[in-house]
Amino acid sequence: MGEVSKFMSQKMPRAVGLLGGGVIGGGWAARFLLNGVNVRLYGASPSAVERVQKMLANARRAYRRLTPLPLPPEGTLTAVQTVAEAVRGVELVQESAPERLELKQELLAAADRETAPETLICSSTSGLRPSLLQAQMQHRDRLLVAHPFNPVYLLPLVELCASQGAATESLARAAEIYRAVGMHPIVVRKEMDGFIANRLQEAMWREALWLVHDDIATVQEVDDAIRYSFGLRRAVIGPFRVGGGGTGMRQFLEKWGPGLKWPWSKLTDVPELTDAFVDKLVKQTDARGENSTGPELEQKRDDCLVAVLQGLRSQNYGAGETLARWERDLRGRSLRLRNAPRS
Secondary structure, three states, X not given: XXXXXXXXXXXXXXXXXXXXXXXXXXXXXXXHHHOOOEEEEEOOOOOHHHHHHHHHHHXXXXXXXXXXXXXXXXXXXXXXXXXXXXXXOOOEEEEOOOOOHHHHHHHHHHHHHHOOOOOEEEEOOOOOXXXXXXXXXXXXXXXXXXXXXXXXXXXXXEEEEOOOOOOHHHXXXXXHHHHHOOOEXXXXXXXXXXXXXXXXXXXXXXXXXXXXXXXXXXXXXXXXXXXXOHHHHHOOOOOOOOOOHHHHHHHHXXXXXXXXXXXOOOXXXXXXXXXXXXXXXXXXXXXXXXXOOHHHHHHHHHHHHHHHHHHHHHOOOOHHHHHHHHHHHHHHHHHHHHHOOOO
């Protein structure tokens, strides 16, 4: 076995137990199966397996377009009737039941009783704190939140969150497993409702609701305002990505920071930009180790946006449809100039 294959086999689980076969559970099943991992599925709904099979078919289609590389032999999907059957002998348990605390506590406690103490148990909850989820478990330090985004088989982010006192080894092992199946794990440093990405999403969602409520925009106009502008940019750069490292961050805050208190939105509760807070932002920006200048970052941004726009154009959708329409106009103008009579 080559070194790369040996490394990957150490991180990739042989089998996972999935508790829940809805949209998220089905997405997990597809991601694991297409990475060659065997899946045991416990779903309360009789239609869970059929739903997962349909999602798996969608994922196969998407992966054929996503990468030209051959995928490993698919894992085996086994539907089971009990939690015990789903979790015995697996390296990872992934709970994706509906967002009801009592239900999740019951499932996680059952998984805890039926697995070896070293087995990782993760919840896909969108916002419940791990300290609440683990209340009925005996081996609480191995419970983690591993919150993905729909569709799980395509979107790579998974937010890892542990309760205070949880073993750091569990976080490291979970991150290795999720990386092995093509995901990008980030660790939420403190327990908090909603974690990171959902809190950002909800802030925008609240403002979107106010814009329609106050008759400032229609739902179509709000959607278009996002997907034709910063929605494209956010696929490339986050809100803290500025050129010039820490110095660039300080200059950015000096220029734009005061505007955060302007009543442009309903959400105006902003942390004070004290010297200590600005220094913290500057220090973390420098810690990235990226010394790109403003022009260099702009060129990288432009290159990535061109790739995103061309991808959307291939589907004739959203901003890609706008690009295609502009190109048709360019061809028409070029043709008219070419055929215009010369004086």
